[in-house]
């Protein structure tokens with residue numbers, strides 16, 4: 083990255099790029115959610131079960147997202163961990179009407195949280211309790227209870243109920259994610275800026 | 291959702307659901323999983339036996355919730371979901387066997403009823419009912435006549451006559467009035483039901499129904515026209531059945547019968563091809579791969595080949611309540627689940643126990659397969675009517691050694707024994723050819739060794755080099771002890787007169803040693819009179835004078851005054867002087 087690039091980044095002229103990993107069991111609505119977040123003219127009409135994974139890009143007011151939409155089918159779940167290292171944020175989608183497989187969701191979530199690339203990393207996790215429109219869907223409170231989300235202490239997390247088909251609840255989640263990522267980003271910039279300033283002062287003294 | 295401890299199954303299963311009061315009373319033969327709505331989500335279909343006399347229902351579950359219920363007219367003997375046609379959308383039909391009928395349900399609604407053909411009726415029985423109808427005999431005579439027919443007839447009585455015979459005297463008249471107009475029919479009862487693919491092995495291929503009946507027959511029914519494609523006869527009524535293959539190609543029906551035998555039926559013949567006589571009655575029959583596993587009342591699980599050859603037998607800790615196959619094609623896993631009366635479910639691959647699941651109640655039905663969207667789902671119902679769903683963890687690998695009792699696995703590993711070398715082979719050949727010469731050479735060498743040993747011994751005796759004196763006048767024995775770390779050692783010689791009563795006197799001890807290495811304080815000592823039997827310690831000090839850690843032998847001689855040759859000699863191996871190294 084050139085100095086100019088860095089400068090424009092720090093000054094907020096260029097949108098910061100973030101890698102987001104989208105996880106969740108098959109049929110939970112990951113692809114539908116990501117499709118909804120894309121600009122209207124690039125949205126796909128029909129969503130089919132994802133094979134392996136697919137990469138999608140979209141922008142929010144201040145961030146430029148690259149989303150890895152993973153397949154949730156059990157035979158592809160072993161792929162997830164290969165993308166943990168490069169990710170800046172996680173979107174975890176839950177089918178709130180699938181009571182039977184809530185244990186499977188919890189098992190996969192716990193495996194994820196205990197992975198060496200994730201444990202101890204302050205990576206924001208956004209949960210979508212999706213399919214809230216369905217009659218037998220559980221509330222987002224119930225979902226977070228069943229998944230024991232209150233035990234996640236070392237990462238910023240947030241859960242919203244959503245209906246991916248109609249796009250409800252998605253913006254709220256995205257706003258939270260953007261806010262959290264920007265806050266982390268700003269903290270990072272301030273320290274770098276300070277270093278930068280110190281260097282100037284130092285050079286200045288040298289010059290004298 | 292109620293969560294419960296998985297207990298001894300090593301955390302292989304996730305507890306997805308447990309409803310102890312689901313009110314499901316059923317057996318493994320009445321449970322199946324199928325995509326009844328064609329939406330890719332499998333439902334659980336259960337033939338609920340209710341109390342056994344009422345409340346029989348066909349229940350369908352989706353996830354954790356009961357989705358639909360249909361009242362069943364009779365007690366279900368078996369239930370299967372299968373494709374009966376190729377119509378789109380591909381929705382399977384549910385067949386429930388009860389009494390002589392098969393009830394078919396499509397889209398959760400009753401659709402068709404098939405009744406097995408009636409059996410031949412006893413002509414004598416028909417005659418006496420005819421007489422009763424015409425008023426020629428009264429109900430009591432009818433009862434007597436039927437009773438005598440029942441005792442000697444080859445063709446058994448109809449259900450109607452049997453019920454009549456079981457009535458009390460005051461109900462007879464009413465019963466005759468009620469039934470005498472109807473013709474007598476004799477019907478068999480279905481005891482077990484399964485499916486057989488028609489012509490393709492595809493998962494969603496069209497199937498035939500295979501039913502076993504109380505009349506000791508096995509029928510194969512075409513599911514489109516409901517005609518009997520094939521009828522096979524067994525020596526006894528079948529109780530459990532396993533069907534594999536395709537009707538048009540080749541198939542194999544393994545049947546456990548009420549006489550305690552297992553018969554194997556093939557496509558070519560309407561009589562059993564093989565027979566397995568079990569030592570005790572079968573209570574479970576499951577095919578795993580090409581083998582047939584049978585659970586018996588003697589708390590054993592036995593494996594047989596598909597030709598009926600016994601492979602193995604293991605003893606279980608409790609009586610078997612139910613058995614079901616565990617087939618997980620996505621992971622290439624095949625095993626058998628065995629429900630036991632001690633509230634455990636065991637998973638075996640061949641005879642190896644892979645997992646033990648503890649259950650809060652005795653399990654009466656087991657079904658493993660795809661439920662909802664989860665491939666590895668285990669569904670169990672309990673004696674108390676509970677429903678339990680467990681999901682196999684994605685990361686589980688089953689290890690044969692897991693908890694299998696018996697010989698360790700290493701025992702069956704072949705050792706990598708090296709091939710016989712050329713040298714070895716040549717040597718054996720040589721031994722075979724010139725064995726006699728080799729033996730002679732050996733004997734010669736042996737004699738030489740003996741001679742050399744004898745010579746050395748004689749020499750030692752002659753020069754009294756041994757610590758035992760052989761001289762008759764002075765029989766002596768001596769041993770030496772060296773104590774200390776050095777450079778100063780204490781040397782103690784224990785001298786004993788081994789004669790019976792004669793004392794020995796005028797003896798002395800002297801030493802022969804390297805004077806550059808050792809200094810002995812008393813190099814010449816006189817020994818007092820030796821009383822027979824007593825041990826006399828004679829001590830002196832040896833100083834090691836070198837510091838190189840070199841050791842040497844010190845020779846000790848016991849001498850008789852006035853004679854130059856010693857009575858006996860001892861060699862003392864001196865230890866390394868460690869004290870010198872220290873200082």
Ligand SMILES: Nc1nc2c(ncn2[C@@H]2O[C@H](COP(=O)(O)OP(=O)(O)OP(=O)(O)O)[C@@H](O)[C@H]2O)c(=O)[nH]1
Pocket residue numbers: 106107108109110111112113114115129130131132133152153154155175212213214215216244245246247248
């Ligand atoms: N009713 C309802 N259906 C939804 C919702 N979100 C997604 N779906 C449906 O759920 C099904 C699966 O959605 P996908 O987006 O393909 O799920 P996925 O998580 O990407 O699945 P995989 O790619 O297999 O991992 C589709 O038929 C969607 O229409 C929702 O909020 N409400």
Ligand SMILES: [Mg+2]
Pocket residue numbers: 112113114130131132151152153154
């Ligand atoms: Mg997808």
